[in-house]
Amino acid sequence: MQIIVDNGCQLEVKNTIKTASDQVFVDIRQAIVEGDIAQGSKISEAELAKYHGVSRATLREALNRLESCHLVERKANIGCRVVALTPDKLLEVYQVRTALEGLACRLAAENMTMTEINEVKALLNQHLSTQKVKQGESYYQEEGDLDFHYRIIKGSKNSHLIHLLCNELYQLIRMFRVQMGMNGPRVSKAFDEHLAIINAIESKDGELAELLMKRHIGASGANIKSRFNLETVAE
Amino acid sequence: MQIIVDNGCQLEVKNTIKTASDQVFVDIRQAIVEGDIAQGSKISEAELAKYHGVSRATLREALNRLESCHLVERKANIGCRVVALTPDKLLEVYQVRTALEGLACRLAAENMTMTEINEVKALLNQHLSTQKVKQGESYYQEEGDLDFHYRIIKGSKNSHLIHLLCNELYQLIRMFRVQMGMNGPRVSKAFDEHLAIINAIESKDGELAELLMKRHIGASGANIKSRFNLETVAE
């Protein structure tokens, strides 16, 4: 049985849910990313296990994986807390992301096939048209953006890097974006940047592709950060 | 009770072992890194649990953490295998490491205090003298090298990056080095490179520091790779 994980981006790696802890992991992950479980809040194993209808052992298995995604933090004999999104943390994560996706982009310029490149270009055109129709709906923009980044990352053909970014870092980044609300004027600008990146990749210019990707992510991070500051000032 | 983890580098983050699974995790990790458990071999939960005198639940907790370190790979309903060290994997890991430690080095140039910088310089002098005495003993070289890299990484002051490198990647890198046997003519060269890096950091030249660190790691990776090829050819 193969179930496509519904985590806000259907085009992510189509995971295969085989065990109960797989399902609980995915469910809780979504709850955390979307803010249904408040950031910084403590997680009670007994309570969550009961809620999801599984034993504590199964739930703990799921918590372990959430820890691998950096979505919760555990302390021995004390318990589990949902990660807290602070401006400092945002900066840290985006510094790491920039370095890793920059690398991925350079490798993609070396390793992507013409077919893969053309698929991405077709995808961008498609995003452009739907974006004009669904203007303002940030969900589609986010999905499209994720899709683009996923394809570049996969194009690096570095499985360790792919795992690091797609499985261990991206949900945390999504959490920032979802809870900070990434949308607004950056949407159209991001689109142009995507175009420039895939063009650099097509020209096999790894150095330029890396540079553009780093700038692109830096701009995206700055955008979220500005919202952050607005919010914290508003309180 | 605070126990310093003996994993070949006493100067690593001094971890606090609180639970049984902590201890089992550290023990198995060392066994894998040092090759006592063969790479690629399947891990039997029942067998290992019995060997370490704990229940399977405790052992599984340890296996989860080993998976976070990328030292084992799990498949649902099938089991756990020790990671296999291939030339491809080496390349992948070193590409990631280069990007991350390059970033760490640039941040270190921005964030390290004069005190910290001086400590590293003192450390290098100390390594130089002991190295001359203990020439040829690769253990001291490796410890010294790890120590240097740890301090730079810590100097980045980016806790996410520190965690990623020190807790999730370094044991895997150690595994490559230990099982491939990193020593020989590179030892003294690496020392000079360390010196150049800390000088760049002292000059607050983040760009240069990053470049030098990337080259340094690249050379180290190439060194291991050459041994790899020798070995695989010899077979």
Add this chain to the structure above:
DNA sequence: TACACTCTTATTGTCGACACTTTAATCTTT
């Protein structure tokens, strides 16, 4: 012999109960 199917066996996933640690509430002492 090759292939498909069944059944057995071994291994992993899951459960409920118990042991230990932490936390806080209560009681004692000054």
Add this chain to the structure above:
DNA sequence: AAAGATTAAAGTGTCGACAATAAGAGTGTA
């Protein structure tokens, strides 16, 4: 009343047993 010790409550860590799944031996058929 404040500080420290004691104890009760809640929560996490660990265990042994059972259920579900996968791998392999064995059987039968073409």
